[in-house]
Structures are given as C-alpha cells and as structure tokens.
Amino acid sequence: MGAAVAVLVLLAVLGPLSAVLWRAEGVTALGPPDLSAIRFTIWQAILSALFSVALAVPVARALARRRFAGRATLIELMGAPFILPVIVAVLGLLAIFGRRGVLNAGLGAVGLPGIEIYGLHGVVLAHVFFNLPLAVRLLLQGWLAIPAERFRLAATLGFTSRDIARHMEWPMLRTVAPGAFLVIFLICTTSFAVALILGGGPRATTVELAIYQAFRYEFDLGRAALLGLVQVAICIVAGAMVLWVRVPGGMGTGLDRPVERYDGQGRLTRFVDGTAIALAALFLLLPILAVLLKGAAGLWALPGTVWQAALRSILLSLATAGVAVTLSLPMAMLIAKGRVKGLLETIGALTIAVSPLVIGTGLFLMLRPYMAPQSSALPVTGLVNALAALPFLLRALVPAIEEAEAGYGRLAESLGMSGWQRMRHVLLPRIRRALGFSAGLAAAMSMGDLGVITLFAAPQQGTLPLEMFRLMGSFRTHDAQAAAVLLLALSLGLFWIFDRGGRVNAAT
Amino acid sequence: MKTPIIATGFVLVASAAAAQNPVLTVYTYDSFVSEWGPGPAIEEAFEETCGCDLQFVGAGDGAALLSRLFLEGAQTDADVVLGLDTNLIAQAREMALVTDHGLSAEGLTLPISWDDPQFLPYDWGYFAFVHRRTLENVPSNFRELADSDLRIVIQDPRSSTPGLGLLMWVKAAYGDQATSIWQDLADNIVTVTPGWSEAYGLYLDGEADMVLSYTTSPAYHLIAEEDDSHTVAAFDEGHYLQVEVAGIVNTTDQPDLAHRFLEFMLTPAFQSVIPTTNWMYPAALPASDLPEGFETLVMPDTALLFSPEQSQAIRPEALEEWRAALSQ
Known part of the structure; x- marks a missing residue:
C-alpha cells in the first residue's frame, strides 16, 4: 500500500514533467542567466531554511517548557503566515518592514535612518516569516514527543537545563531538525513572487521565474522541462545530504502523561524563554494584524461570488485533507519501517521541489485529450494540493509512527496484533496528534493555494485565493483585502478544527 | 469528496445549454471574464442577437492565454482569441493560430492606423x-x-x-x-x-x-x-501604446459565428462596455461617447x-x- 502510494507520487511528479519534455521539440541548453538563477535559488533557500530552523529552536523550546494562559491559541495563531497566499503575506510584511511600514516610522520618529527591505535579506526575511511557523511546529512536535517519564527521570537525576539539552533535546533535534530544514529548503527553491518582489528586481531571479518565462513568453517547453529536471536534481542532492546528517530517534515511549518540567525555573531561563516567545509572536503576528486591520471592515460588503468561492474552497480543502492523509499515512508507515527510508522521503519531497507550473502544465497536456480542463479543474487542484502537502505530512507523521512502533511494536507483535486491529489499537491512538495536525495543515495549505487552479479553472469556478487575485486585478483593493481576511479566518479555522480534533483528551 | 460532483454539475449545465444553441468559445484573459470585467455584459448583449451560446474561457493574462493556445494546438476548443496585445501578435502569427478576419475595420478610434489582416483591436491605452x-x-x-x-x-x-x-x-x-x-x-x-x-x-x-x-x-x-x-x-x-486585439482561431468549427462576433466587437454594444469595466479606451467609439470623467485624463x-x-x-x-x- 505504502509502496503503491510512493509509485503514484513519483508518477504524479515525473509524469507531467515527461509530458512537457515530450511535447517539447528538443532541449535547449541553459544560458548564463539560468545558471545565475540556479545559484541564487539555492543560496537564498539555504539561508532561509537555516534561519527558519535555527530561530525555531529557542521558540519551540520555550513553548515546550512554559505553561501560560493563551499558549495553545498563540501556537495556533503563529501558524498563520504559513497558510497565507503569498501576496497577502507580502503586503502584510511590508506594512511592518516596508518604506512606509511601522518599523521605519518608529526609526524615523527617534531620528534613526530607515531600513531598506528589498534585497537578499528581504527575501530571507519573508521566507523565514512564512516558514518559521512550520519549523516551530515540527520542532515542538519533537519536544512534545519526549515522554514525561524522561523528564521525571532527568529531574530525579538532578539534570540541569544544560544536561537536558545535551542528553535529551540535542538528540531529538538531530532527528527532527534536518527533515524540517529539508522541506523548508525545498519549498523556498520554488519561490517566485516573494523572491522577486522582496529581492528588488532581476538580481533575485529564481529558477521558478525562469520556468515561468520559458512557458509564457518563449514557448520553450524544452527549457522549462530542463529547469524542472534541475529542480529534481536539487531535491535529490538535498535529500541525500539531509539523510547523511540525520540520526534516528531513540527517545522511547511513556504513558502519555502531561509533561512536567522541573528544569528551567531560574530567572534567566524564564527571561530567555519569554523573550523568544514574545519576539516570535511579534514578528509573526504584527504583519497578520496589519492584514486584518486593512480588510476586516470590508468583510460584510464582499460580493456574493466571493462567498461562493469561499464555500468552494472549503469543500476543496476538506477533500484535499482527506486525500492527503490517505496518501501520506501508508507512505509514512512504510518509511517508519525504515528499509528504503531515504529514497521514499526524497520521493515524497519531490512534490514541493518541482515547479507547480511544470506539474500543472504537464497535467494539462496529459488530461487535455480526454477531458475539458474546466471539468477537471477542482479534482486536479485537489490532487495537486494533496501532493504538495505530502512532504509536510510525512514530516509530522513519520516521527510519531516511529515512536509508536519503537515503543509498542514488539508488544503488538507478541500479542499477534496485525492489520486493522493493530492500526486501531496501537498506531492510531498514538499518532492522533500528528494526524490531526497533518489534516489541518493539508486543509489550510489547500485553502491558501493559488497554484494549478489558474491553469484550469473556468470563470465561474474560482477558489477564494483566485477570486481575491481577480479582485486585485480589477482595482478592487479594498474587496481584495477583505477577501484576504476571510481567507485567513477560514484557513486558521480549518486548521484549528483538525488540530484540536487530534488533541482531544490531551493535556498539552 | 464533494468536489467532483460539483464539477460534474458545471459540465451538465454547460452541455444542457449547448444542446439548444451552437457554442462560440472565446478564450480571453482572466480579468476580462471576471464579474467586474466586460465579459458578463458582453455575453448578454451578444447572445441577444446571435442565437448562440457565448462561452468565455479565462486564462491568466495575455501571455498565459497565448501559452494555452500553443499548448492545445489543433485540439483547442477556442473559436476566437481575445486579449493579445501587439507584443504578442507576431508570436501568434508564427504559430499559425489565427486566420484572416476579412473585415474592413472602419470607424476605429485608435491614435494610429490599423490594417492587420488577422487581428482586430477592441481597446487600447x-x-x-x-x-x-x-x-x-x-x-x-x-x-x-x-x-x-x-x-x-x-x-x-x-x-x-x-x-x-x-x-x-x-x-x-x-x-x-x-x-x-x-x-x-x-x-x-x-x-x-x-x-x-x-x-x-x-x-x-x-x-x-x-x-x-x-x-x-x-x-x-x-x-x-x-x-x-x-x-x-x-x-x-x-x-x-498597448493595443489589445482579437482574432479568429483557424481551427474553429464556427467560422460564421466567429466573424459575427468580431463584427459585434466593433459595435457600440460591445465598445461602450469597455471604458468602465476594462478601464481602457474603446477601439471604435468616438471620444464624445466616453463616460464622464474620461475627459479629465492625460492624453499624450x-x-x-x-x-x-x-x-x-x-x-x-x-x-x-x-x-x-x-x-x-
């Protein structure tokens, strides 16, 4: 079952790529601009992933060891940037860091020179804004997966914070962080609008923009396909390197008691944790607040088509979540068995490494002879969105399944449990949290995605992000801002329902 | 999975309409067909007289539109392509996508003369x-x-x-x-x-x-x-100058309807919709017929x-x- 899914995923990525290649009349060699685009793409993605994961460590650790009112809500809200459509997030960021942003206004008020956001640092800043929430969540999952019994034992042994870091947290990070780095690195390699807008111009040309140009203005499918292959190569190399760095987890299991931390009660660590949480919350929430302030007032005046599009997007997101979980669970179980782990994870990661434009165009070429694009728009979008969510879901599910199997696999074996019985009594209860998180993430990502739908949809079939973009394209900025608020609310709402659903009875 | 059911619903509605009238499919860019674009009003006006079902298909912007026609090749459903500009015409010609319109473009209100045998302008700016x-x-x-x-x-x-x-x-x-x-x-x-x-x-x-x-x-x-x-x-x-044009796709199965659409395109019923939906100058409408407010614009x-x-x-x-x- 898991192997079948892996083959399906491989086909879903390489099939469209081959379709584009097949339609092309030969492959054009890449020129110097393409090579500098490849260099820039890799460099900014490395920096973005590095900063996202490194900054996530203190934040996730602080969230793991502090208990305070509103903590759960804060964690949910801090996830918002990851699921916002790109242009909304960019406008939100600029409201804070832009020329007329809050930050420059503040600097100006105290007589300091303003900062310029456009450039490589702007690209990295925006990518960290998008991906820090994901990194925090993935690392936090890792922290919460350390059983309470371990911390009790540590307390009994008189471990200091430093001992805990060395013997428990560092090994956990070496298991979880490389995978988080990989998915963030890969998602940044297909960045296009963010890189261009915040990069300040053609210096910040990415592979994705080169692909766009090849399709739209040069009709050079060969070059587009070749650049798609470059993306596959980047993914494989990155996948191999991560595998080499990562060590398998071995934290063992406990009885799912709520974690009580006896360490880190000193004034200094409390201050450090508080600062980490406060800074992250400000960084992630202020731009979101700016989006809300701009759009909330217009919410009630939104045209009817926007609400229809919202309904369509909700149904699409639910379907996407269903498909994504169905695809990722068997694959994650196979990966957790650990036989061809690296290969499978790399296959899973391909879906975000290869340009959505290449995949969309390839699917278009493949399906076009058999069905009208309009009639396949929503199913194709649902499938592509589910595939795009797959690597993130695997990141969440695989560690949870590994822990469950490591702790209870042998017991289940000795009791002769297999198949559905084992799944129901051993696996599912133990990966509930990861499963809820996964479904919520897939739904929310699908909600905010403005990808392949643009290639297929008929005028009456727009999703909410597409409708929002149409509003922007018709000068209706205020309506577009209001639609962004609706989108934000629905994405967070869907995520919240699934994520909470996975944590009923949980004390954390 | 509810989405395929909804999608199927759309197809059924579309084919029910198709059973009664011939369908004229016009490929254009996305903002033309949006609720706030010229598409809905133009569809209504043309369908009043053509005895046909006019269906707009939106595809991104002008370049995406050409890219889609290129990908579909001879299998395209498009009868008319509307929304290319003069920077894209040469490529469209090279791909042999469109056929001669055979119309004499009279009464054009462009700031330049126009004699392209394949493309007719509908607006400019x-x-x-x-x-x-x-x-x-x-x-x-x-x-x-x-x-x-x-x-x-x-x-x-x-x-x-x-x-x-x-x-x-x-x-x-x-x-x-x-x-x-x-x-x-x-x-x-x-x-x-x-x-x-x-x-x-x-x-x-x-x-x-x-x-x-x-x-x-x-x-x-x-x-x-x-x-x-x-x-x-x-x-x-x-x-x-940007001149936006339309042409008849050479694989069309509705050449007569496509011609009638291009003729219709230069009549006031189409042209008067353009200024306040596409926010461009119509290609065949005297300045005196422009909506109030257009006279305040800078004219190079x-x-x-x-x-x-x-x-x-x-x-x-x-x-x-x-x-x-x-x-x-």
Missing part, C-alpha cells in the same frame, strides 16, 4: 506612471525620472505584459541609449513585481511614489471611487508603437539589456 496629485517635481521624461530620487515600482517584462510594454517604451524612445536609461533608473526602482496587481497594490500601500500602469487608471479611482487624487505623469518623449501628444514583427525582433536584446542593467 497608453502606458504611463501613475502617481498621487500631491507628488512634487513630477518628471516629464525618463531622463528626469532617472535623475530624480523618486521611487517607482515596475513589472517584470519576463512575466507581465505591462512590464514588457515598459521595455518597449524605453527602447522606442531611446533606442541605443536604452541601456544607459535603465542603468540610471536602477536606483529609482523600489522593486519589480511578477504582475500588474502586485505592483499597483504596492503603490496604493505607499511603497512607491509611482507605478507603471495606464493613463486610464486614474479613471477607475475617479469614477468608481470618486477619488481624484491619482493622475499620471505626461512624458514628452511620447507614451508607448505622441504615440509610440513598434510593429508586431519589430517588437518580436528586438525583444531578446532589450530583455538582456534590462536584466544586465538592473542586476548590477
């Missing part, structure tokens, strides 16, 4: 830098703009039609000196966006003093929002435009000049 009226020291040409410390936001010519228009504008006005203009403009350019929407959004948010758009853009703010605070800078070297003295073939020929070089000048 001048590219221009939009700014707030409160802006001081408004430049009156690219040189002054480059020497000023004004901050502008433009679109990428590799992914956007206005971006490509600007590239052609600078080339048409400055020829061999285009590179030096771009080098001097580099420090004025806040950033480059993938498309028009992002750039205009940045301008409205105050990130830039000026944005590349059209001389007609202030009309939207004036008419739809009753806000006269936006205007455009008139450049004395002239303004590059000189229209610049390359022929489709010239435009295609100089594009690779102009793009490389642009990229090299702004990458330093």
Whole structure:
C-alpha cells in the first residue's frame, strides 16, 4: 500500500514533467542567466531554511517548557503566515518592514535612518516569516514527543537545563531538525513572487521565474522541462545530504502523561524563554494584524461570488485533507519501517521541489485529450494540493509512527496484533496528534493555494485565493483585502478544527 | 469528496445549454471574464442577437492565454482569441493560430492606423506612471525620472505584459541609449513585481511614489471611487501604446459565428462596455461617447508603437539589456 502510494507520487511528479519534455521539440541548453538563477535559488533557500530552523529552536523550546494562559491559541495563531497566499503575506510584511511600514516610522520618529527591505535579506526575511511557523511546529512536535517519564527521570537525576539539552533535546533535534530544514529548503527553491518582489528586481531571479518565462513568453517547453529536471536534481542532492546528517530517534515511549518540567525555573531561563516567545509572536503576528486591520471592515460588503468561492474552497480543502492523509499515512508507515527510508522521503519531497507550473502544465497536456480542463479543474487542484502537502505530512507523521512502533511494536507483535486491529489499537491512538495536525495543515495549505487552479479553472469556478487575485486585478483593493481576511479566518479555522480534533483528551 | 460532483454539475449545465444553441468559445484573459470585467455584459448583449451560446474561457493574462493556445494546438476548443496585445501578435502569427478576419475595420478610434489582416483591436491605452496629485517635481521624461530620487515600482517584462510594454517604451524612445536609461533608473526602482496587481497594490500601500500602469487608471479611482487624487505623469518623449486585439482561431468549427462576433466587437454594444469595466479606451467609439470623467485624463501628444514583427525582433536584446542593467 505504502509502496503503491510512493509509485503514484513519483508518477504524479515525473509524469507531467515527461509530458512537457515530450511535447517539447528538443532541449535547449541553459544560458548564463539560468545558471545565475540556479545559484541564487539555492543560496537564498539555504539561508532561509537555516534561519527558519535555527530561530525555531529557542521558540519551540520555550513553548515546550512554559505553561501560560493563551499558549495553545498563540501556537495556533503563529501558524498563520504559513497558510497565507503569498501576496497577502507580502503586503502584510511590508506594512511592518516596508518604506512606509511601522518599523521605519518608529526609526524615523527617534531620528534613526530607515531600513531598506528589498534585497537578499528581504527575501530571507519573508521566507523565514512564512516558514518559521512550520519549523516551530515540527520542532515542538519533537519536544512534545519526549515522554514525561524522561523528564521525571532527568529531574530525579538532578539534570540541569544544560544536561537536558545535551542528553535529551540535542538528540531529538538531530532527528527532527534536518527533515524540517529539508522541506523548508525545498519549498523556498520554488519561490517566485516573494523572491522577486522582496529581492528588488532581476538580481533575485529564481529558477521558478525562469520556468515561468520559458512557458509564457518563449514557448520553450524544452527549457522549462530542463529547469524542472534541475529542480529534481536539487531535491535529490538535498535529500541525500539531509539523510547523511540525520540520526534516528531513540527517545522511547511513556504513558502519555502531561509533561512536567522541573528544569528551567531560574530567572534567566524564564527571561530567555519569554523573550523568544514574545519576539516570535511579534514578528509573526504584527504583519497578520496589519492584514486584518486593512480588510476586516470590508468583510460584510464582499460580493456574493466571493462567498461562493469561499464555500468552494472549503469543500476543496476538506477533500484535499482527506486525500492527503490517505496518501501520506501508508507512505509514512512504510518509511517508519525504515528499509528504503531515504529514497521514499526524497520521493515524497519531490512534490514541493518541482515547479507547480511544470506539474500543472504537464497535467494539462496529459488530461487535455480526454477531458475539458474546466471539468477537471477542482479534482486536479485537489490532487495537486494533496501532493504538495505530502512532504509536510510525512514530516509530522513519520516521527510519531516511529515512536509508536519503537515503543509498542514488539508488544503488538507478541500479542499477534496485525492489520486493522493493530492500526486501531496501537498506531492510531498514538499518532492522533500528528494526524490531526497533518489534516489541518493539508486543509489550510489547500485553502491558501493559488497554484494549478489558474491553469484550469473556468470563470465561474474560482477558489477564494483566485477570486481575491481577480479582485486585485480589477482595482478592487479594498474587496481584495477583505477577501484576504476571510481567507485567513477560514484557513486558521480549518486548521484549528483538525488540530484540536487530534488533541482531544490531551493535556498539552 | 464533494468536489467532483460539483464539477460534474458545471459540465451538465454547460452541455444542457449547448444542446439548444451552437457554442462560440472565446478564450480571453482572466480579468476580462471576471464579474467586474466586460465579459458578463458582453455575453448578454451578444447572445441577444446571435442565437448562440457565448462561452468565455479565462486564462491568466495575455501571455498565459497565448501559452494555452500553443499548448492545445489543433485540439483547442477556442473559436476566437481575445486579449493579445501587439507584443504578442507576431508570436501568434508564427504559430499559425489565427486566420484572416476579412473585415474592413472602419470607424476605429485608435491614435494610429490599423490594417492587420488577422487581428482586430477592441481597446487600447497608453502606458504611463501613475502617481498621487500631491507628488512634487513630477518628471516629464525618463531622463528626469532617472535623475530624480523618486521611487517607482515596475513589472517584470519576463512575466507581465505591462512590464514588457515598459521595455518597449524605453527602447522606442531611446533606442541605443536604452541601456544607459535603465542603468540610471536602477536606483529609482523600489522593486519589480511578477504582475500588474502586485505592483499597483504596492503603490496604493505607499511603497512607491509611482507605478507603471495606464493613463486610464486614474479613471477607475475617479469614477468608481470618486477619488481624484491619482493622475499620471505626461512624458514628452511620447507614451508607448498597448493595443489589445482579437482574432479568429483557424481551427474553429464556427467560422460564421466567429466573424459575427468580431463584427459585434466593433459595435457600440460591445465598445461602450469597455471604458468602465476594462478601464481602457474603446477601439471604435468616438471620444464624445466616453463616460464622464474620461475627459479629465492625460492624453499624450505622441504615440509610440513598434510593429508586431519589430517588437518580436528586438525583444531578446532589450530583455538582456534590462536584466544586465538592473542586476548590477
């Protein structure tokens, strides 16, 4: 079952790529601009992933060891940037860091020179804004997966914070962080609008923009396909390197008691944790607040088509979540068995490494002879969105399944449990949290995605992000801002329902 | 999974309508068919007289539209393609996508003459830098703009039609000196966006003093929002023209209907919809019939435009000049 899914995923990525290649009349060699685009793409993605994961460590650790009112809500809200459509997030960021942003206004008020956001640092800043929430969540999952019994034992042994870091947290990070780095690195390699807008111009040309140009203005499918292959190569190399760095987890299991931390009660660590949480919350929430302030007032005046599009997007997101979980669970179980782990994870990661434009165009070429694009728009979008969510879901599910199997696999074996019985009594209860998180993430990502739908949809079939973009394209900025608020609310709402659903009875 | 059911529903509705009347499929860009674009009103007006079912299919922007026709090749459902501009015509011709329209384009109100055998214009506009009226020291040409410390936001010519228009504008006005203009403009350019929407959004948010758009853009703010605070800078070297055109796809199975649609396109029923939905000048409507507010717009003295073939020929070089000048 898991192997079948892996083959399906491989086909879903390489099939469209081959379709584009097949339609092309030969492959054009890449020129110097393409090579500098490849260099820039890799460099900014490395920096973005590095900063996202490194900054996530203190934040996730602080969230793991502090208990305070509103903590759960804060964690949910801090996830918002990851699921916002790109242009909304960019406008939100600029409201804070832009020329007329809050930050420059503040600097100006105290007589300091303003900062310029456009450039490589702007690209990295925006990518960290998008991906820090994901990194925090993935690392936090890792922290919460350390059983309470371990911390009790540590307390009994008189471990200091430093001992805990060395013997428990560092090994956990070496298991979880490389995978988080990989998915963030890969998602940044297909960045296009963010890189261009915040990069300040053609210096910040990415592979994705080169692909766009090849399709739209040069009709050079060969070059587009070749650049798609470059993306596959980047993914494989990155996948191999991560595998080499990562060590398998071995934290063992406990009885799912709520974690009580006896360490880190000193004034200094409390201050450090508080600062980490406060800074992250400000960084992630202020731009979101700016989006809300701009759009909330217009919410009630939104045209009817926007609400229809919202309904369509909700149904699409639910379907996407269903498909994504169905695809990722068997694959994650196979990966957790650990036989061809690296290969499978790399296959899973391909879906975000290869340009959505290449995949969309390839699917278009493949399906076009058999069905009208309009009639396949929503199913194709649902499938592509589910595939795009797959690597993130695997990141969440695989560690949870590994822990469950490591702790209870042998017991289940000795009791002769297999198949559905084992799944129901051993696996599912133990990966509930990861499963809820996964479904919520897939739904929310699908909600905010403005990808392949643009290639297929008929005028009456727009999703909410597409409708929002149409509003922007018709000068209706205020309506577009209001639609962004609706989108934000629905994405967070869907995520919240699934994520909470996975944590009923949980004390954390 | 409810989505396939909904999708199937759409197909059923579409085919029920098709059973009664012949279908004319018009491929166009996305904003043309949106609720706020010209599409809905035009569909209604044409269907009143044609005894047909007019179906618009929207595909991104003008370049995406051409790309889609290219991908579909001879299998395309399109009978008419509407929404290419003069910078895309040569490529469309090279792909042999369209057939001669055979119509005499009379009564056109373009600032230039038009005799293309395959494409007919339906609207046009001048590219221009939009700014707030409160802006001081408004430049009156690219040189002054480059020497000023004004901050502008433009679109990428590799992914956007206005971006490509600007590239052609600078080339048409400055020829061999285009590179030096771009080098001097580099420090004025806040950033480059993938498309028009992002750039205009940045301008409205105050990130830039000026944005590349059209001389007609202030009309939207004036008419739809009753806000006269936006205007455009008139450049004395002239303004590059964008002419948007339509043509009959040569694999059409409805040649008669397609001809009737192109004829209809130049009648007041179609043309009068354009100004306040597409926010461009209609291609065949006297200035006196334009909606109130259009008379306030800046009207450039000189229209610049390359022929489709010239435009295609100089594009690779102009793009490389642009990229090299702004990458330093």
